[in-house]
Amino acid sequence: MTAPALSRRRALGLFAAAPLIAGCAFDPSAIRVGSKNFTESFVIAEIYAQALEGAGMRVARLFNLGSTQIAIAAMQRGNVDLYPEYTGTALIDVLHLPPIADPAAAYATVARLFKQRYGFVWLTPSPMNDSQALATTRAIAEGKGLTTLSDVARAAPTLRLATIQEFLARPDGLPGLQRAYGGFQFREVRTYDIALKYRALLEGKADVASAFTTDGEIATDALVVLKDDRHFWSAYNVAPVVRGATLSARPAVARVLDAVSPRITDRAARTMNAAVEDRQADPADVAAEFLRG
Amino acid sequence: MNPASIRFDNVTVRYPAMDRNAVDGVSLAIAGGELVVLLGPSGCGKSTLLRTVNRLVPVDAGRILVDESDVGELDPVELRRRIGYAIQAVGLFANMSVAQNVGVVPSLLGWKRREIAARVDELLELVGLDPAIYRDRRPSALSGGEAQRIGVARAIAARPRALLMDEPFGAVDVVVRTALQRELVRIVSELRTTTLFVTHDVEEAFRLADRIVVMRDGRVEQAAAPFELFDDPATEYVRRLVHAGDDVYRRYFARGRELLRAP
């Protein structure tokens, strides 16, 4: 039976083989590393992923998952094996507990409760503390004598705040500050996209901006971070959170990541964030450079 | 080889879209080796009746008996492999060569490769085509006349004991058609195959038939040898049909056909 060039038998063969090829390509033995949907999460997750790959393990990246809720759900369903989480976020957004400013205490609490409730293990945390902050320009700080949050709380009626939507809603955002310090009744509050917030500050459209202490933009002399004198804000140390089952099967994961985490300091974080946000660097490149030392 | 007998026993076929029966209570007996022509205008039911024999058309009442076996109780696929079938559009398989087309029924019946190849060559010669030239041709490279010859070759390839033909020479010019008709008579009498042949062309009917079955509106008007139709039409319709055109011409051909079939 003459057949056209793409013979029926060959076509059938290709189709039958495809699922086999698929099985090999989409590797079930790969460790799935997740990240949330902001720059720093990407960078740290990349560091974890590349560290594991450097130790000879196969890694599948499920980055850009979305919010904390989505990441936790993904972990619970077993779609993701590990991801970078912050002690503060875990405390407040996941466990719905009040903030703990002391880094060690915060870590101990979340580690214990995550193990209990989810079977997730917190590996060694990094010194990096990505907590919240308020920032202002050096000019305004010196001009109005602002060094602490208490100063800002009092001077608020003369100041314009630039912030993101989340800051106004979360319990440890503006509402929490108002309760903890009193005051903080700003003359004007405007929300911006997370990328444009600092520009408003630098262009004089706002006087104070909400911030994260590892934001790359702060790494400049023009901006100043105000001191949390009442220790309102929680510690936000990052650590790999791993599914218990994964850790039991691959204990080397702990060894590899515990070696890397201590190297992630505030300064390293700011530098990496700045590289990605200002210089449009690829998080993968930034992470690789970090790991090289 | 013994040619098969074909018998229609009160056959009725209904099509839902029509307000009358396509075939209405037709009874007809065809002896082995006869070449019977179903003659009538389009829509008279002749093609439908033809296709009940190999079960391409299901019947709503009555039976068709091939060698006194009710075809309704046989496996249709096996039945069709033993009955030759040729249609006006020919329907040569475009994705196969001429040889593969001609050899299709033998191949379905499990003949050996060499047997099939030999038979194909034999048939191509029988229908007047040089095997060396035509064996590997594709249907798209054939003229109308060549295609219809190959259609006939395909229909008789497995030496069927019965042959069904639906206006197989309809789509070619009159010169080619005449030649094909002459050859068909020769082939069919050599092969001793019972043949049921459908046409609307009265002259073709007279040229080929041992008996002609005139049909109208799903019923048989008359079934008789050509001369009988001529000399003794059963109805006004038959008379008009047969006597239209040139009488002498028709007489001549009817006689010529009879001479061809002399014992």
Next chain:
Amino acid sequence: MNYLISHPLRVAALAGAHLELVAVALAVASIVALPIGILAARHPRVAPWILGTLGAIYTIPSLALLAVLVEWLGLGFAPIFVALVVYAQFMLARNVFAGVTGVDRAQVDAARGAGMSPAQVLWRIELPQAMPVLIGGVRIAAVAMIAIATLGGYVGGVGLGVLIFNGLTLHQPQMIVAGSVAASLLAIAVDAGLRAAERRAAV
């Protein structure tokens, strides 16, 4: 464009994963669509219902379907794979139907009359002659799936979509452009390649 030039290997790797995802989904989709299309061809009265249903499914916005699939299957490779297989059905089954019913009716009649079983008519006459139309369907589906597969980047999948959605989150337009351009080039190449196969399959 700069990202494309500065990270060619990364883009190539993602493009490879993208192609692999689409190829496997296409293979599975074809295996599913072939019997559906043949069923429609064999039962012309039911055919509009079958093809109509598949067409309706096709109009469901991809993101919505994906969200539902993520609910059932979780994140990662699975939801985007299933979404691709589902969306491809309309294009593939429709072309199987058109290809098989488009075969010369006289040849099908002659085939049945010669004593081929329905399966033999399908395998020996209808499918071989329907091949160009079938491959055409695969071609159309492949190009559409290359586009839809970019949504995989939203649900933790693989492929160029990862580049696009990362670019969106990180506010790096270069990544978005690189991912989009690479996907377009992929689509053009696949289209051209399958057109060639379509031509060669013509009887």
